[in-house]
Amino acid sequence: xxxxEAVASAPAGWRHFDIGDIARLPPAVRERxxxxxxxxxxxxxxxRALFWTLVYHLEPQRWDxxxxxxxxxxxxxxxxxxxxxxxxxxGAGSGRLTRHLVKKGHRVIAVEPSAGLRALLARRLPNxxxxxxxxxxxxxxxxxxxxxxxxxxxxxxxxxxxELRRVTARGGVIALISPEHPEWFEEQGxxxxxxARPPVPDHAPELDEFFGPPDPPHEMVMTTV
Ligand SMILES: C[S@@+](CC[C@H](N)C(=O)[O-])C[C@H]1O[C@@H](n2cnc3c(N)ncnc32)[C@H](O)[C@@H]1O
Numbered sequence: 001x002x003x004x005e006a007v008a009s010a011p012a013g014w015r016h017f018d019i020g021d022i023a024r025l026p027p028a029v030r031e032r033x034x035x036x037x038x039x040x041x042x043x044x045x046x047x048r049a050l051f052w053t054l055v056y057h058l059e060p061q062r063w064d065x066x067x068x069x070x071x072x073x074x075x076x077x078x079x080x081x082x083x084x085x086x087x088x089x090x091g092a093g094s095g096r097l098t099r100h101l102v103k104k105g106h107r108v109i110a111v112e113p114s115a116g117l118r119a120l121l122a123r124r125l126p127n128x129x130x131x132x133x134x135x136x137x138x139x140x141x142x143x144x145x146x147x148x149x150x151x152x153x154x155x156x157x158x159x160x161x162x163e164l165r166r167v168t169a170r171g172g173v174i175a176l177i178s179p180e181h182p183e184w185f186e187e188q189g190x191x192x193x194x195x196a197r198p199p200v201p202d203h204a205p206e207l208d209e210f211f212g213p214p215d216p217p218h219e220m221v222m223t224t225v
Contacts, residue, residue: 191222
């Protein structure tokens with residue numbers, strides 16, 4: 001997400017963090033994130049911009065609590081190819097999409113930069129290969145996946161799209177659920193599917209106070225390599 005967009009769209013939960021929390025991020029993550037921050041920024045704007053990173057890396061359980069009340073629309077899961085081949089889940093978080101890929105019969109590799117989220121995923125889905133990494137530089141060989149998928153993690157960044165294409169086998173599928181700027185993908189010829197928002201289960205009001213109203217993933221863009 002672009003810096004200004006991240007500042008403007010941060011949910012109220014950004015106030016939960018203190019500027020000192022940035023020092024608690026893993027050094028490589030901190031360096032990467034601070035490289036996006038213009039000089040002389042007020043603390044409030046920095047915390048807003050880094051809100052999601054602070055959640056994923058410092059409070060992974062809080063992200064997982066949100067993911068549990070935002071189920072992915074079943075029509076999107078049904079539209080993903082199934083069966084037997086290698087599937088990648090890029091930016092897999094605690095495994096909201098990963099578990100569906102496993103159920104569809106894939107051998108799944110999950111790539112996720114947050115150590116806390118990787119630990120949650122590995123505990124929940126012991127048959128999944130979980131690796132540390134960023135979408136801009138996937139630690140994977142060329143053409144290894146028949147399905148390369150992501151949910152809520154990626155947008156139209158040329159470095160990321162280049163990597164998704166590189167790791168996907170010829171004839172394989174790239175599917176991005178809840179991508180940033182879906183209209184951009186549609187303009188490039190990707191198939192865009194929008195379905196009804198799935199119902200949100202009962203949950204603690206604190207989740208809405210922290211993250212804003214739940215928005216379960218109900219949109220997907222897909223292309224064949
Ligand atoms: C909105 S969460 C979605 C997690 C999971 N896919 C799901 O649907 O529950 C975004 C995830 O992408 C990861 N992420 C953020 N930037 C990333 C990047 N550049 N490359 C790979 N993963 C990234 C975050 O650590 C986080 O786990």
